[in-house]
Amino acid sequence: MKQFEGKVAIVTGGTSGIGRAAAVAYAREGAKVAVTGRREEKGLETVELIKEAGSEGLFIQTDVRVEEQVKVMIEKTVSTFGRLDFAFNNAGVEQGVTKLEDMLEKYYYKVFDTNVKGVWLSMKYQIPEMLKVGGGSIVNCSSVTGTVAMKRIPLYVASKHAVIGLTKGFAVDYARKNIRVNAVAPAAIETDMIGRLGTGEEVTKYLNSLHPVGRIGKPEEVADAVIWLSSEKSSFVTGQTILVDGGYSIQ
Numbered sequence: 001m002k003q004f005e006g007k008v009a010i011v012t013g014g015t016s017g018i019g020r021a022a023a024v025a026y027a028r029e030g031a032k033v034a035v036t037g038r039r040e041e042k043g044l045e046t047v048e049l050i051k052e053a054g055s056e057g058l059f060i061q062t063d064v065r066v067e068e069q070v071k072v073m074i075e076k077t078v079s080t081f082g083r084l085d086f087a088f089n090n091a092g093v094e095q096g097v098t099k100l101e102d103m104l105e106k107y108y109y110k111v112f113d114t115n116v117k118g119v120w121l122s123m124k125y126q127i128p129e130m131l132k133v134g135g136g137s138i139v140n141c142s143s144v145t146g147t148v149a150m151k152r153i154p155l156y157v158a159s160k161h162a163v164i165g166l167t168k169g170f171a172v173d174y175a176r177k178n179i180r181v182n183a184v185a186p187a188a189i190e191t192d193m194i195g196r197l198g199t200g201e202e203v204t205k206y207l208n209s210l211h212p213v214g215r216i217g218k219p220e221e222v223a224d225a226v227i228w229l230s231s232e233k234s235s236f237v238t239g240q241t242i243l244v245d246g247g248y249s250i251q
Helices: 017-028 040-052 067-081 105-132 154-177 201-209 219-230
Strands: 008-012 032-037 057-061 086-089 136-141 179-186 241-244
Touching: 008 017, 008 067, 008 105, 017 032, 017 040, 017 086, 017 219, 032 040, 032 067, 040 057, 057 067, 067 105, 086 105, 086 219, 105 136, 105 154, 105 179, 136 154, 136 219, 154 179, 179 219, 219 241
Parallel strands: 008 032, 008 086, 032 057, 086 136, 136 179, 179 241
Antiparallel strands: none
């Protein structure tokens, strides 16, 4: 029997990259998976991959910045699959490299509404459903920049620090109710987001050089950490942030 047989997971930002890899990983372990995001075509592609992995999938078009949409996201997941056991709150956006004098207020709201408000709203509606089934595990996606700084992206850095704060806060609040809340903190990973930073041999060489292991990571490597944090193998772990960063943060 697979370890998540009979369980249900939800993955926000599951249309590509880390979110898609995590959705497929949950499915391989037997969980039914609800995938959310704003791109329907990409979301339906993820659902097909979930089915290929041997499980059931559902796509729910959702903007995690909008409370009513988050509420509906959880309602549809539970009405379709009957329960909620795991959540990977992965939806997020980057901040373009920007000088202080060029930073506009709209950049703040773009970054914080998705990266922080979206995680908070997701947990607000996920936790009550997990309580109904006796507990659950939530993993939030922070970033290596939630633990160390990076030049010219201070709004992103601050938002990912805030994700770690939310993770610790909810972990304390619900530890005695059998709900564990942890975070993963990836460094550079082969995703669309990292691709928007630039392409070509020089960019690749530079990004690889930032990591002591000599390369950037794969979405599946982050997904493995998410699965471990969701599983009973991490049953005594809550309020923690697992760095999946190829050694970036220890330099």
